[in-house]
Amino acid sequence: MWQGGQQKKKYHLVKWKLICRPKKKGGLGVKNLRTLNISLLCTWWWRLEAGDGMWQQLVRGKYGIVGSIRHIQPNTNNSPLWRNLLKVRDFYLRGRKMVAGNGRNTDFWGDCWIHSQPLKELFPDLFRICEEQEVSVQYMHSRRWNFRFRRWLDCSLQEQLRMLHDLLFQWGPNADVDHPKWKWTKAGIFSVKSMYSHLTNRGPDRTFRHLWKAKIPLKIKIWMWLIWHDAIATKDNMKKQKWEGDYKCRFCSQNETIHHLFFGCDAAGYVWSIVSLIIGAQMRSNCFSQVFRWLPQHICVSTDVQVAGVAAICWAIWKSRNNACFENKWIKHPVDLICYTCVFLKYWAGLHKQADKEALLEGAAVLQRVALGIHAGEEAKMLEDAVTEPGS
Numbered sequence: 001m002w003q004g005g006q007q008k009k010k011y012h013l014v015k016w017k018l019i020c021r022p023k024k025k026g027g028l029g030v031k032n033l034r035t036l037n038i039s040l041l042c043t044w045w046w047r048l049e050a051g052d053g054m055w056q057q058l059v060r061g062k063y064g065i066v067g068s069i070r071h072i073q074p075n076t077n078n079s080p081l082w083r084n085l086l087k088v089r090d091f092y093l094r095g096r097k098m099v100a101g102n103g104r105n106t107d108f109w110g111d112c113w114i115h116s117q118p119l120k121e122l123f124p125d126l127f128r129i130c131e132e133q134e135v136s137v138q139y140m141h142s143r144r145w146n147f148r149f150r151r152w153l154d155c156s157l158q159e160q161l162r163m164l165h166d167l168l169f170q171w172g173p174n175a176d177v178d179h180p181k182w183k184w185t186k187a188g189i190f191s192v193k194s195m196y197s198h199l200t201n202r203g204p205d206r207t208f209r210h211l212w213k214a215k216i217p218l219k220i221k222i223w224m225w226l227i228w229h230d231a232i233a234t235k236d237n238m239k240k241q242k243w244e245g246d247y248k249c250r251f252c253s254q255n256e257t258i259h260h261l262f263f264g265c266d267a268a269g270y271v272w273s274i275v276s277l278i279i280g281a282q283m284r285s286n287c288f289s290q291v292f293r294w295l296p297q298h299i300c301v302s303t304d305v306q307v308a309g310v311a312a313i314c315w316a317i318w319k320s321r322n323n324a325c326f327e328n329k330w331i332k333h334p335v336d337l338i339c340y341t342c343v344f345l346k347y348w349a350g351l352h353k354q355a356d357k358e359a360l361l362e363g364a365a366v367l368q369r370v371a372l373g374i375h376a377g378e379e380a381k382m383l384e385d386a387v388t389e390p391g392s
């Protein structure tokens with residue numbers, strides 16, 4: 001691993017991360033101490049949530065924890081141990097769901113409790129306009145699931161609210177204290193090993209192993225990989241590089257982040273909603289890891305086609321965003337993003353073998369039909385022109 005004698009400077013020939021990767025995955029299986037430490041610290045969160053004894057009451061009292069551990073805010077007076085625990089909290093939260101008893105310690109929107117996904121991911125539109133985003137299940141139940149929304153609900157939101165209520169009315173509180181269940185072990189009990197193994201075989205690599213094989217231009221593959229690693233030049237990332245400018249999204253007035261641009265923004269949400277409509281999904285997807293779990297549940301096409309489809313949507317959003325940023329060319333309607341997506345689908349279809357090529361062309365045709373249906377009439381001609389001109 002290292003070269004050079006004792007006095008000479010040592011050079012790393014292999015990256016530390018590769019050395020730490022399990023042997024089955026081509027690494028050397030050396031434990032990464034930092035990751036091991038994170039996993040060990042997570043044990044504390046599990047102990048705090050899984051028990052209801054003297055120790056738990058002491059800790060809750062000392063740190064003033066009321067309700068869900070999600071709501072604890074860091075404080076400048078915190079001890080070093082507590083600060084470290086707060087740093088690893090998000091890692092822990094990824095692996096735990098809640099079994100709600102009285103609902104007091106369960107976060108209504110953020111925890112997985114009534115469904116395998118958190119409600120804020122199942123109903124992102126309602127969550128966004130809800131005034132109370134950090135509330136317990138107990139509180140919402142005491143309010144008879146009455147929500148305070150910042151604006152009037154249109155038909156589609158009314159429908160979503162009805163679905164949410166259908167789900168909620170299946171649940172009733174009991175006298176038990178809420179307790180956690182661990183997603184990554186069969187018994188549902190936390191283990192350091194499962195946490196460690198999850199951290200070292202992180203999702204992105206698994207989801208994205210198909211990316212490198214996909215039949216899309218290499219430039220796009222690298223760009224998609226960078227998005228996944230939060231490393232493209234969105235304004236929030238530019239800000240970290242001390243860039244000064246307007247941080248606002250070019251499609252709306254919120255701040256631009258990778259998640260916002262590709263999922264959170266109304267423009268992106270519109271595209272994903274149309275895709276949901278076409279593939280017959282009730283919910284739309286809200287992040288990349290979800291997209292690649294969600295698509296195969298609803299459509300029966302090869303992984304290459306799925307990757308090309310997702311990449312086409314993202315690339316269309318990115319190109320439109322850049323046109324607005326650098327050339328002052330704004331989209332007129334989010335449906336333009338769909339037309340742009342079709343351009344890339346058609347263009348990249350040519351890189352695929354026959355069956356996949358047909359699937360991509362058919363996908364583009366369906367999208368285009370829906371988009372044209374929405375635009376109907378006066379703008380149809382312009383869109384036709386836009387989709388016959390392949391660009392990259």
Ligand SMILES: [Zn+2]
Pocket residue numbers: 249250251252253254260261264265266267
């Ligand atoms: Zn936006």
